[in-house]
Amino acid sequence: MPLSEQEQRLLDEMERHLLKNDADVVTAPSGDRALSYRNLVYGALLFLAGIGGLIAAVAARESLGAAGSIVLGVIAFLAMLGGAMLAFTPVRRPQAAAEPSRRSSRSKDSSFMDRMNDRWDRRQEDR
Numbered sequence: 001m002p003l004s005e006q007e008q009r010l011l012d013e014m015e016r017h018l019l020k021n022d023a024d025v026v027t028a029p030s031g032d033r034a035l036s037y038r039n040l041v042y043g044a045l046l047f048l049a050g051i052g053g054l055i056a057a058v059a060a061r062e063s064l065g066a067a068g069s070i071v072l073g074v075i076a077f078l079a080m081l082g083g084a085m086l087a088f089t090p091v092r093r094p095q096a097a098a099e100p101s102r103r104s105s106r107s108k109d110s111s112f113m114d115r116m117n118d119r120w121d122r123r124q125e126d127r
Helices: 005-027 037-059 061-088 098-104 112-126
Strands: none
Touching (some): 037 061
């Protein structure tokens, strides 16, 4: 069933609004976390070592036996998983001097809605 003119205009307006807001969200900074080059390198090396372990487990099935091959394969898989987690887990960046002072100035008894309003205001200021 086709949309009426009013529904089509409303849909177009909603799409424009979503595209505008989503673009802001996608380009927004990720806060105080970023990927570390060192962790990416170590994670990639650990991942490659895990792949090598899996290949070794398959190749050494005859000499290690079925149980030994399975154990080596599980260890290799865990190494791959750990490498991927290490590579893609963001680490905290050092905070700017102004950030802690702004947070410490907030009183402990502020309500949840007050904090959400403060976040919203900060987000709107950054645009």
